[in-house]
Amino acid sequence: MTSENTRPVRESSAPRHIAFLSKTLAMDFLVPAYREQFPDAALYLGDDLQALIASGHSDDIDVAVCWHPPAEQLAVLSGLKLVQSIAAGIDHIDLGSLAPFVPVCRIIDTEMGSGMTAFVCWAVIHRQRHMDRYIEHATNRRWQEEPIVAPVRHRVGIAGMGSLGLSCARALLAIGYDVRGWSRSPKTGLPADLKAFHGETQKAEFLGGCDTLICLLPLTGETAGFLDLALMRQLPRGAHLINVGRGAHLVEDDLLTALDEGQVGAVTLDTFNIEPLPPGHPFWNDERILITPHIATRTAPRVIAQQTALNFAAISKGRAKEVAVDLERGY
Template identity: 35%
Template sequence: MTINVLFAAKSERWETYEQPLRKALADAGLDARLSMDIPPAEVDYIVYAPNSDLQDFTPYTRAKAVLNLWAGVENVVGNDTLKIPLARMVDPGLTKGMVEWVTGHVMRYHLGLDTDITRSDARWEPRTPPLAQERSVVMLGLGALGSAAAKLLANIGFQVTGWSRSPREVAGVTCLHGEEGLKQALGRAEIAVLLLPDTPATENTLNRETLALMPRGAFIINPGRGPLIDDDALIEALDSGQIAHATLDVFRTEPLPQDHPYWAHPGVTVTPHIAAETRATTAAQSVAENIRRGESGEAFLNLVDRDLGY
C-alpha cells in the first residue's frame, strides 16, 4: 500500500528536499507518494516546517505523525489543532555542524585569539594561555546538540559542566539540574554555551541575577535561541566588565535590526544564525527512518513532550 507523504514547507525548501527525500524513502524500502499537494484526508505523514501555510491540522484525519524539519518546535508545539505525534529534527549533519561551530568559538575565547586578530599596532606582548584542563566550560542544555558539544569539549580536556532542567547523564561531563544546579553551574562558567530550547521556562535564563553569578570576565556563546538571554541585562554586564565578550548567533528578532545595540557593541560578535543548518541529505534519512518506524509499529524517534515544549 502506498504511503502518502505531504511536504508542508516553503516551495524553495521543496527544491532542496525533494530528491533527498525520494532517495531516502526508497532506500528505506518504502512505497511512498511524496508531494506538496495531497488531499488532507489521504495524508499519512506530514514533513513539516513551522513557517509553512499549513497551520490547521484538523483536516488531516489519517495522518500518523508530523515530522518537523527544524530542530526547534516552539512555533508548532502549542498548536491546538495538532493532536498527533510531533517529532523534532535531530539531524546528524546539523549536530556535527553545531559541534564544530561551538568548539571553534570556545577555542577562540580559550586561546584569546581576538587579541591578535584585532591588533592594529606593533605591540609585542607574549602570553601563555591556560591548558584546556585549567578552563571551566559550562553547557546550558544537554539535549542532542548540547550533549554532543559537551562530550567533544570534555575530550579536548576542558572541565565541562552541563546543566539541564531535568536530570541527564553525559560521559565525561559533570551534570547538574534544577534551580540550584543552575546557580552552581554558572558560578564556574568561565565560558558558557547556551543550547537550551525556547520555552516559557527557559526565557531569560541569563538575566541580571544569573549573569552576576558568573566569574567576572566570563564569555558567553549563544547558538541556541535568542530569548534565552535578557538583552538589556547582557549589555549592562558587558559594559560593567562582568562579561568580557559574547558571541551571539540567534536573536529575538531575525534578521537582527540594523539599529540594535549589539551591532555596534565592542563586546559582542554577531553571527547571522549560521551555527548549524539542517542538511537535506541527512535530514531526509531521519524523516524516512521515522516513517519506516511508523509503518512497522515501532516507536517514533525524537518525539516532542508537549508539556515540556521540546
C-alpha cells in the first residue's frame, strides 16, 4: 500500500507552517533555504517548536522536515500534510507515530550521486592501494613501498544497484576495477562490463567474488541486518567491507567476530546504529575500522527546500502517489 490517500488540503500549494525535527542533528542550517523558498511561511524548530506544541496549536504545522525526528513530536502534529525526509531514505522516521494518510517523501537528488561516487571510489582506493599504510609511513618519515595490484585484479562488489550504486559502478569501471553488482530483483540498463547478480539464489556467487564489498542497499525490513556473520563468511578471506547504506544494515557484533577471525580484513563505515557513535564504542579502538561521521554525501539545503515545495504542490493537487514513498517497499 502506498501513502496516496490524503485528506483535503488548502487550495494554496504552499505550506504556511513548517517544522524541523531531529534528535541528532541541528536543523538550523536548512532555515535560510526554506525562508527563501517559502517567504510567507512560519518556520519552527527547537524552543519555538516546543512552545507551539505547548500552546496547543501543533495542528497548525503543515510540513515536518525530518532527520531522526522524535516520535513524540511527530505524533502531536495532527495537521500534517507532508513529512519530508532530508535524505534518500525514510528508515529514520518512526512511521507508527504518523496518521496513515500522511504522505512521506524522500529526497531524490542527482547531485547526491557524484558525492557518493567520490566517497566510494576514495574508500576503495584507500585500502586497495594501501594508502592507510603510506600515511603511517609518512608520519614516521619512512620511504617504503607497499604491494601494487592493478585495479583490474581487484574485484569490487556493490550490493544495491539503485541510482547511487549504478553511479559508483560506472566510476569504478572507468578506473579499471573488476565490478559486480547485486540487487534483490533483476535490473535493466546496466553497464555492459558489469557482472550482474540478483536474488538469494545468486547472492553466494556474488559474494564469493568481492575483494571489496560495498553496501548501498535501501534499508527495509528485508535488508536490516544484511551484513551479518553468515554473509561475511562468504566473502574472500581478508575482504574489505564498506557500509555507506544505513547503520542497521550491519550486525556490529558479527563484524567484530569476522575481524577477529581474519575473515574481514578492513572496514570503512560511514553509517551507524547510533549516531553520533558513542566515545566508548569498540569500533573507535580498532585500527582495522575506518570511521567517517555520516558524510559520504550530502544534499544541498536549496535542493531539499525545492523538493519540499514540489512535493507539497503535488500533494495539494491530489497527486501524492507521484511523489510519496511506497511505505511497504521503503523507497
